[in-house]
Amino acid sequence: MGKYFGTDGFRGTANENLTADHAFRVGRFLGWYYGELKRRNGDDSAPRIVIGKDTRRSSYMFEYSLVGGLTASGADAYLLHVTTTPSVAYVTRVDGFDCGIMISASHNPYYDNGIKLINGNGEKMEDEVITLLEAYLDGELDAFGQKWQELPYAHDEKIGRTVDYIAGRNRYVGYLISLGMYSFRGMKIGLDCANGASWNIAKAVFDALGAETHVINAEPNGTNINNNAGSTHIEVLQKYVVENGLDAGFAYDGDADRCLCVDEKGNIITGDHILYIYGRYMKERGKLINNTVVATIMSNFGLFRAFDELGINYAKTAVGDKYVYEYMKENGCILGGEQSGHIIFSKYASTGDGILTSLKMMQVIMSKKQKFSELAAPLIVYPQVLENVRVKDKSAAQADPDVQKAVSAAAEKLGDTGRILVRESGTEPVVRVMVEAENEDICRELVNSVVSVIKEKGHTV
Missing domain, CATH: 3.40.120.10 (Alpha-D-Glucose-1,6-Bisphosphate, subunit A, domain 3)
Incomplete structure (x- = not known):
């Protein structure tokens, strides 16, 4: 996980920690980067980048900001308008786009939004490209053998254009029906x-x-x-x-x-x-x-x-x-x-x-x-108890020998009738203790046995 991009894109509250300027700069980078890749391969054509968005009010703002950045860097922006993330992945892959962009914060409230990047194969963007993009956002881009204080703007006929591409979304609908x-x-x-x-x-x-x-x-x-x-x-x-x-x-x-x-x-x-x-x-x-x-x-x-x-x-x-x-x-x-x-x-x-x-x-x-x-019906879902424990240091809490001993004791008691899972949160100073067993009382008992040791050893805030 990077500074801006997590496993599901660059997400935040619109115009707070994810702003229109961020979107413009993401567009500037992607338009320049894919153009530079083409040029170095002897291809002088404009990069083709397809964009979809969900129904949030801020999605229009981010769409226009991305388009501004892309076209300023010489890329052509193809607009699917309101559509789904998988449709953007499908169109990117099938229609040979250099990359795809989806503007969405998935299941979050309307005031949040996000920018998801999709590579030319219709998959989530490679980490190495995300790393370069984040370096550019921080003014520290080093790519293609040199440092870039700012990226060059396109001029004259090299300035990008915007293309209405609702036909791509319609083709995706047809694909699903097929x-x-x-x-x-x-x-x-x-x-x-x-x-x-x-x-x-x-x-x-x-x-x-x-x-x-x-x-x-x-x-x-x-x-x-x-x-x-x-x-x-x-x-x-x-x-x-x-x-x-x-x-x-x-x-x-x-x-x-x-x-x-x-x-x-x-x-x-x-x-x-x-x-x-x-x-x-x-x-x-x-x-x-x-x-x-x-x-x-x-x-x-x-x-x-x-x-x-x-x-x-x-x-x-x-x-x-x-x-x-x-x-x-x-x-x-x-x-x-x-x-x-x-x-x-x-x-x-x-x-x-x-x-x-x-x-x-x-x-x-x-x-x-x-x-x-x-x-x-044949799938029997086991009861589950999950407790989130706020700690000073996630790694130290998990590595504590007494905590590990308590986890091992719980696992031994469960045998093959359930399981215990202790893991760190990826975004918060929290250790998650989860037990699944044949009844909820056992789950609660074993979760408590581990959480109590975490607290006794002074790891909690």
Whole structure:
């Protein structure tokens, strides 16, 4: 994680720690950098960079600032307008753009925003490019064998242009529709678009595939994105599905790169359930390449036990869909994701895609002719207790021999009936102590046994 860019881009409160000037300078760097790469390879054409945005009020400000920077550096900026993060990744990859930019703060409130960078392969931007960009933002850029106090401006016919590229978004919609292997005719489906980027895409896809589509939270006004809506407020969709007698419901976040689901009874279908349902489906059909599903260390213990029973192997990565995708790419895996609903189907996409995830769940429902609740029922989700302990020094607290001894004792007591996970927060002075076991009392007892030692040894603030 860099100074400005985390695992999911440069994110902050609009015009506080992420400003219009930051966006202009990001555009200046990207336009110059990709132009310089082209020139050094004997190509004098302008870099082509595609931009999408979600429905936040500040997204327009950041879009125009990025365009100003890109064109000032000689790049052509192609505008997808309001669209999803996975659509930007798709268009960048399929249409041969040098890179893509998504303006979104995902599931955060409307007053936050972010800049996500996507490389020419439709993947999250390489760390080495992010490092150079951050050096430029700090006035310390050293690239291509020299130091750059400021970047050159384009002049005359080399100044970049802006191109309306809504056709790219429409082509992405067509791509999603083409992945529908079954007609959804006769199925009543609820969609919660979080007043975000999926508001004008998701319904079009489900309608085209024949569903009776019921949509909520698809009236964005710039300030209502994620407000009591979408995957972070799944209870809204749960109630809606039950009250309207729907067969399934799908809730997206602000930029629609993740999806949580609701079965016909109103139960939540988490990312772990999605990995289980689709992993099992692919295993049964002999199409689970490498017989491996990629999850993170935060997936529920019950998921791993269920995979053991099915004879499916699994890998556990650090938290973050970036790490899930990196493992999948390196090891040739086709399915991976997070409990939060970032699910990656690498045969079809290079990033998490909420609408694609909902289509894949519908594929299993239609293929197996089972209700959503029946598909999810075999996965037993273990009770979980998580306590965040604010400490003076995260590393010192975890390295304390007495703390390690308490963790080992808890793990020994659990045996193969649960697990304990102690990890540092990536953004706060916090150690997270989490236990999953067959009942909540055991979880609480073992969490307390570790937290009490952390406190007794004087690590807490």
